Amino acid sequence: MQEANSVLKKKDETPYRFLLVDDSEFARKNIARIVFLLGGVIAGEAGTGKEAIEQYKKLRPDVVLMDITMPEMEGVDAVGEIIKEDDKATIIMVSSLGHKDLVKKAIGLGAKHFITKPVQVEYAVKIVRSVLEENGENI
Numbered sequence: 001m002q003e004a005n006s007v008l009k010k011k012d013e014t015p016y017r018f019l020l021v022d023d024s025e026f027a028r029k030n031i032a033r034i035v036f037l038l039g040g041v042i043a044g045e046a047g048t049g050k051e052a053i054e055q056y057k058k059l060r061p062d063v064v065l066m067d068i069t070m071p072e073m074e075g076v077d078a079v080g081e082i083i084k085e086d087d088k089a090t091i092i093m094v095s096s097l098g099h100k101d102l103v104k105k106a107i108g109l110g111a112k113h114f115i116t117k118p119v120q121v122e123y124a125v126k127i128v129r130s131v132l133e134e135n136g137e138n139i
Contacts, residue, residue: 007039008132010062016132017043019059021052021075022067022094027117031065031094034115034124049073053081056089063128065115068095068102076106083110092131094119 008016018035020028020042028045035042043061046052050073052066064082068075075093082089093106093114103114112131115124 008129009039016040016062017059019044019046019052019055019061019064021046021049021055021064021070021078023047023070024067027067027094027119030119030121031124033121034065034119034128037121037125038128047071049075049078049081052078053085056082057085060086062090063132064089064091065094065128066091066106066111068093068099068106074102076102076109079106079111080109090131090135092128 010016016038018040020031020035022028022031032042043059044055046055048070052064056064066075066078079091082091087110089110091111093103093111094117095103095114096117107114112134113127115127
């Protein structure tokens with residue numbers, strides 16, 4: 001099991017709030033394990049890029065974990081729209097290795113990092129921690 005020091009809290013001691021975006025409910029449940037290991041809370045979930053944008057505007061989560069390939073609107077396009085709404089949004093892409101070009105595009109649009117599928121939870125926890133540290137969070 002992950003060490004207790006994986007638990008992250010914001011400067012005000014509240015847990016980080018996450019938006020999970022993937023068209024697969026199974027994938028969202030797997031990604032939720034990352035959130036729980038970090039001591040975060042799931043603010044919301046979305047199954048399409050369009051839903052991700054709506055949920056982001058409504059919930060203003062601290063971190064978005066976003067799939068690349070989804071119906072209605074791809075994750076890359078959703079990244080661009082969310083960054084237009086909030087240029088400080090923290091978005092981490094979740095994608096299979098076969099989508100390297102789309103991951104690069106998403107990072108070019110403002111995503112902070114990526115996690116590869118199938119998700120290796122402990123490695124993903126390190127990536128999220130690293131991104132939050134890079135954002136200047138006191139963790």
